Amino acid sequence: MIMEHHDKPAWLESLYAQKFFASCPIHDSLKKNEKNICCLDCCNSICPHCVASHRSHRLLQIRRYVYHEVVRLEDLEKLMDCSNIQAYTINAAKVVFIKKRPQNRQFKGSGNYCTSCDRSLQEPFIHCSLGCKVDYVLKHYKNLSPFLKVCKTLQLSPDFFVPQDMGDDDETMYTTLSSDSDSDNVSFSCTELVRKKRSGLYVCGRLSNTVTDEDMATSMSRRKGIPHRSPLC
Structure with a gap:
């Protein structure tokens, strides 16, 4: 046919x-x-x-x-x-x-x-x-x-992560551009990422759940010091 x-x-x-x-x-x-x-x-x-x-x-x-x-x-x-x-x-x-x-x-x-x-x-x-x-x-x-158009090649976008031999203990970050509130594709929200970045908990592309003394020192060093007034004349 x-x-x-x-x-x-x-x-x-x-x-x-x-x-x-x-x-x-x-x-x-x-x-x-x-x-x-x-x-x-x-x-x-x-x-x-x-x-x-x-x-x-x-x-x-x-x-x-x-x-x-x-x-x-x-x-x-x-x-x-x-x-x-x-x-x-x-x-x-x-x-x-x-x-x-x-x-x-x-x-x-x-x-x-x-x-x-x-x-x-x-x-x-x-x-x-x-x-x-x-x-x-x-x-x-x-x-x-x-x-219709002739399309011989079509690959996934660069933001799409393809897992390679992921095990049960793999902590690799996996994200997609899904906007569904009930979808579990997104491992962490943007708000959480920004918050952890500001607090110094985002290290080498991974999210850490523990705070070390070095992290706290780095976070504290970013704060502005106490302003000093110029001497009165």
């Missing part, structure tokens, strides 16, 4: 069908085994421990924002035309929602709304997600291929 031109590519279908942020059955006994990566060549969701066997493949990191799955706009633009899709900012990175987020509205005012799910948008955007744009293009143009 020959596929028609307007059919969605396999990697796009996998973004909708795969279940992300679930425990990886292959590495169930290891830490940080949450499937937050999509291998576009295998059309499968994988965890950071699976990356070693997919290094030559196109890898797309999946993130969370307000309980929805998102991808970096910079990565998605390498795969298809993302114009007119509203992007959001998470930790200084622009992201795009993957799936639709239907919003029931009894009345449309004089505003800008998504072409597919009627969600309120900022000007000049007309799509609130990747799924909404894909549906719009297929409905009006009947062909998705003009909007």
